[in-house]
Amino acid sequence: MPRPTVAQLAYGSATVVCSTIAMVLLSQTESGPGIPVIAVSALILGLFVAMSVPTRKRGAAADTAAAQERVPAQRLSTTVPSPSASTDASRAREPAGP
Numbered sequence: 550m551p552r553p554t555v556a557q558l559a560y561g562s563a564t565v566v567c568s569t570i571a572m573v574l575l576s577q578t579e580s581g582p583g584i585p586v587i588a589v590s591a592l593i594l595g596l597f598v599a600m601s602v603p604t605r606k607r608g609a610a611a612d613t614a615a616a617q618e619r620v621p622a623q624r625l626s627t628t629v630p631s632p633s634a635s636t637d638a639s640r641a642r643e644p645a646g647p
Contacts, residue, residue: 554604561599565591 553561569591578584 565595
């Protein structure tokens with residue numbers, strides 16, 4: 550079984566704490582058996598949240614670099630202005646007259 554990531558631990562812990570506080574305050578439970586039931590249900594909810602956090606695969610950076618290398622050279626080249634555009638611009642700068 551893989552080790553949990555920092556994000557999984559953080560989300561799971563925050564879920565347990567927040568859900569426990571919310572359930573105790575909303576249910577206004579003061580009885581003995583009510584508190585353990587709330588605590589166990591908060592732990593189960595925190596476990597589900599921690600397991601549902603997406604994890605990054607180890608080779609993701611290498612896969613991205615390999616995908617960038619496969620991009621055709623046409624897509625990487627920059628566009629060069631046509632010679633007629635520069636000729637038109639130079640004509641516009643010339644003074645008109647004899």
